[in-house]
Amino acid sequence: xxxxxxLLAAVIMTSTALYSGKLLPQLTTPETKQHRNSTINSTxxxxxxxxxxxxTNTDKATADTTIKNDVDYDDKMKDDDYVAIxxxxxxxxxxxxxxxxEILNATVDQFYIxxxxxxxxxxxxxxxxKDLNAxxxxxxxxxxxxxxxxxxxxxxxxxxxxxxxxxxxRADIVTKIKDDMNKGMxxxxxxxxxxxxxxxxxxxPKVLDELRLRKKYYIEVMDHPVHLEMSFFYFxxxxxxxSWKKGHIISAxxxxxxKYNLNRLRTDEITHPVISDADLxxxxxxxxxxxxxxxxxxxxxxxxxxRFKYREHIMKSIQNEExxxxxxVKHMTHYDYKQLSPPLQKFHEELCEMQGVxxxxxxxxxVTVVLDPAVNG
Numbered sequence: 284x285x286x287x288x289x290l291l292a293a294v295i296m297t298s299t300a301l302y303s304g305k306l307l308p309q310l311t312t313p314e315t316k317q318h319r320n321s322t323i324n325s326t327x328x329x330x331x332x333x334x335x336x337x338x339t340n341t342d343k344a345t346a347d348t349t350i351k352n353d354v355d356y357d358d359k360m361k362d363d364d365y366v367a368i369x370x371x372x373x374x375x376x377x378x379x380x381x382x383x384x385e386i387l388n389a390t391v392d393q394f395y396i397x398x399x400x401x402x403x404x405x406x407x408x409x410x411x412x413k414d415l416n417a418x419x420x421x422x423x424x425x426x427x428x429x430x431x432x433x434x435x436x437x438x439x440x441x442x443x444x445x446x447x448x449x450x451x452x453r454a455d456i457v458t459k460i461k462d463d464m465n466k467g468m469x470x471x472x473x474x475x476x477x478x479x480x481x482x483x484x485x486x487x488p489k490v491l492d493e494l495r496l497r498k499k500y501y502i503e504v505m506d507h508p509v510h511l512e513m514s515f516f517y518f519x520x521x522x523x524x525x526s527w528k529k530g531h532i533i534s535a536x537x538x539x540x541x542k543y544n545l546n547r548l549r550t551d552e553i554t555h556p557v558i559s560d561a562d563l564x565x566x567x568x569x570x571x572x573x574x575x576x577x578x579x580x581x582x583x584x585x586x587x588x589x590r591f592k593y594r595e596h597i598m599k600s601i602q603n604e605e606x607x608x609x610x611x612v613k614h615m616t617h618y619d620y621k622q623l624s625p626p627l628q629k630f631h632e633e634l635c636e637m638q639g640v641x642x643x644x645x646x647x648x649x650v651t652v653v654l655d656p657a658v659n660g
Contacts, residue, residue, distance in 0.1 A: 369535070371456050377569075378630075378634075404445050405434075473534070483568060490561050508555045510556070511561035513530065517606075519638065519645070530549075
């Protein structure tokens with residue numbers, strides 16, 4: 284007699300065949316794409332229904348164990364029942380990135396990190412931060428796929444292209460993922476989900492784990508993107524100033540079919556479901572010198588001006604919890620940083636020490652903050 288696990292595997296194999304074109308032709312008209320996608324989603328729904336209705340408790344326990352086991356990714360690729368999670372970020376030397384990797388390492392299957400040889404503002408880097416900080420990435424090198432971006436020659440030396448560069452750098456990862464799937468280095472698109480956030484938008488690993496087959500958000504993310512609502516912090520984790528919903532998760536199938544645009548998902552009005560309490564976004568979580576470096580590098584070049592980069596202004600903003608750009612902060616809620624995961628607690632303490640404020644209440648410490656005169660002297 285065929286077991287539920289065997290039946291489920293057969294349904295998943297059928298959906299894989301659907302995607303590859305073995306059972307449905309790879310036609311390019313919108314109508315046929317819509318029909319094929321609908322058929323695939325229906326097949327996946329059947330698979331989940333079988334699992335939810337027909338599986339015994341023992342079957343479910345076995346599946347959960349398979350998901351949680353720390354086995355090599357190559358072994359996971361042999362499991363038709365496995366859903367891989369890819370975490371995609373851009374990197375420009377942000378000190379929080381190694382902390383992000385530590386927090387997500389047990390849940391994420393592959394980290395795709397894009398670093399450009401130029402900043403968003405167009406300045407060429409003397410050395411890539413991935414090489415400068417190579418030691419920080421050693422514990423995770425078996426999971427990291429580096430994607431190095433070079434801008435088109437026609438953009439070189441041209442002002443006013445910072446937003447185009449950011450969009451191009453973010454979108455470039457799609458090509459890298461597609462190439463790796465074509466080479467058989469990743470699971471099929473219908474067995475893969477992609478997390479697209481900025482480096483300082485760290486999702487909760489428990490939320491990501493709910494993207495797996497038969498879990499809470501699986502059907503949702505296979506149908507359409509979902510946004511992540513995160514608590515929003517400024518400078519450090521002493522004070523929360525609201526929520527942030529730009530980060531999102533999308534199925535690799537929808538991404539590679541160009542059904543959605545990674546940049547538009549961040550900038551357009553949110554029309555897709557939102558997962559609440561999806562964890563933390565920290566804006567300007569840097570030392571004074573690194574804040575200056577960011578202002579000189581990022582897309583908002585209107586803020587790359589002396590009145591924003593003045594050292595005493597930055598220190599005053601941090602120590603008084605004021606907006607760096609002279610905007611009114613409507614509401615702030617004190618946050619007990621001991622609620623953070625241990626890696627983030629340590630990061631917060633070290634960050635506050637660099638900023639000259641207490642990690643407990645953000646008050647000014649009686650210490651001298653050393654400012655590097657070589658940075659924007």
